[in-house]
Amino acid sequence: MRDHQTNDLSANPSADASADASINHEWPLWEVFVRTKAGLDHKHCGSLHAADPQLAIQLARDVYTRRQEGCSVWVVRSDQIVASDPADKAMYFDPAEDKVYRHPTFYKLPPEVDHM
Amino acid sequence: MTASIQIHHDPATQYLLRLGDTCLILGQRLGEWCGHAPVLEEDIALANIALDLVGQARALLTHAGRSGGFDEDQLAFLREERDYLNPTLVELPRGDFAFTVLRNLMVSTWLKLIWAALAESNDAELAAIAGKAIKEARYHQQHSADWLVRLGDGTAESKRRCDIALSALWRYAAELFDDDAVDAAAHATGLGPAWSSLHAQWRAEMAEVLAEATLAAPEDSVFRSTGKRGVHSEHMGRLLAEMQHLQRSFPGGAW
Numbered sequence: 001m002r003d004h005q006t007n008d009l010s011a012n013p014s015a016d017a018s019a020d021a022s023i024n025h026e027w028p029l030w031e032v033f034v035r036t037k038a039g040l041d042h043k044h045c046g047s048l049h050a051a052d053p054q055l056a057i058q059l060a061r062d063v064y065t066r067r068q069e070g071c072s073v074w075v076v077r078s079d080q081i082v083a084s085d086p087a088d089k090a091m092y093f094d095p096a097e098d099k100v101y102r103h104p105t106f107y108k109l110p111p112e113v114d115h116m
Numbered sequence: 117m118t119a120s121i122q123i124h125h126d127p128a129t130q131y132l133l134r135l136g137d138t139c140l141i142l143g144q145r146l147g148e149w150c151g152h153a154p155v156l157e158e159d160i161a162l163a164n165i166a167l168d169l170v171g172q173a174r175a176l177l178t179h180a181g182r183s184g185g186f187d188e189d190q191l192a193f194l195r196e197e198r199d200y201l202n203p204t205l206v207e208l209p210r211g212d213f214a215f216t217v218l219r220n221l222m223v224s225t226w227l228k229l230i231w232a233a234l235a236e237s238n239d240a241e242l243a244a245i246a247g248k249a250i251k252e253a254r255y256h257q258q259h260s261a262d263w264l265v266r267l268g269d270g271t272a273e274s275k276r277r278c279d280i281a282l283s284a285l286w287r288y289a290a291e292l293f294d295d296d297a298v299d300a301a302a303h304a305t306g307l308g309p310a311w312s313s314l315h316a317q318w319r320a321e322m323a324e325v326l327a328e329a330t331l332a333a334p335e336d337s338v339f340r341s342t343g344k345r346g347v348h349s350e351h352m353g354r355l356l357a358e359m360q361h362l363q364r365s366f367p368g369g370a371w
Contacts, residue, residue, distance in 0.1 A: 050157070054262065059161065062164055062259075066164055
């Protein structure tokens with residue numbers, strides 16, 4: 001059994017990181033999404049480090065909902081998120097610019113459902 | 117410097133202050149972690165828990181102070197040491213993270229059970245306070261239980277620190293479950309449960325978490341701490357000196 005240094009836990013925990021290379025001393029990064037109390041969709045509100053999914057949810061609750069920001073929390077490991085390449089921005093998104101026929105603006109909703 | 121206030125020691129007030137002072141003093145100890153926790157997110161979490169407890173203390177002290185004409189601030193900051201009625205468990209210094217987590221678990225499990233019982237109190241205001249506080253206590257219990265499992269069933273170092281924390285803290289739990297005249301009066305008037313009535317459930321819930329954390333509670337000892345009778349450990353004086361100094365130096369000071 002390797003004998004770990006007895007550092008005070010409140011001091012820098014990575015000071016003896018080199019002592020055992022088989023342990024990952026970095027917590028992975030998670031992206032946090034919160035649905036507001038009156039909202040319909042979860043919105044990205046920030047990120048945090050956590051050791052595992054359960055801790056990530058609990059820390060997200062502590063850090064990102066303490067001012068009553070929401071009623072539901074999602075966490076996703078940052079390395080699971082696939083993002084579009086900024087270099088492709090022109091190719092991906094500019095063509096949609098002048099295609100007015102794709103927008104539902106020419107249909108008049110009946111008053112009974114016209115609250116969207 | 118402002119002089120101390122003198123409170124009445126009728127059983128109902130004592131019952132309320134035992135609970136309110138538990139929340140106040142533990143909130144004070146947890147506040148000492150601010151800026152010193154092992155990770156930023158836990159710094160915020162512990163501060164949140166401290167604030168929840170201080171909020172519960174405010175409600176209880178306001179309610180307890182009415183009969184004597186004192187407000188929450190006077191009760192919080194201007195009593196003599198012997199008039200604080202928190203069990204000794206919560207005044208112990210904050211220790212390391214394992215110590216804090218274990219103490220939080222012991223206290224939050226107990227508070228959750230008390231709040232659940234107090235929701236049925238004859239005292240409407242106390243029942244209302246309990247209805248709100250129990251949600252906070254449930255979260256505090258889950259937070260500290262999760263951490264104790266991670267630390268107990270973690271590395272050799274974290275387990276060692278948990279064992280040290282257990283051997284230091286376990287004996288202070290007994291005070292939470294001994295009855296005296298205050299409990300008898302509360303039970304008779306329907307103000308709240310005798311504290312001993314919570315023991316079995318507390319033991320069961322603690323045992324469940326300790327088992328999952330692969331930790332073993334020490335044997336029960338005959339040691340009894342005496343904080344709830346106002347007879348405190350040597351740590352209480354220093355805690356109060358720090359907590360009271362500003363209010364006594366600048367009476368009525370506010371942000």
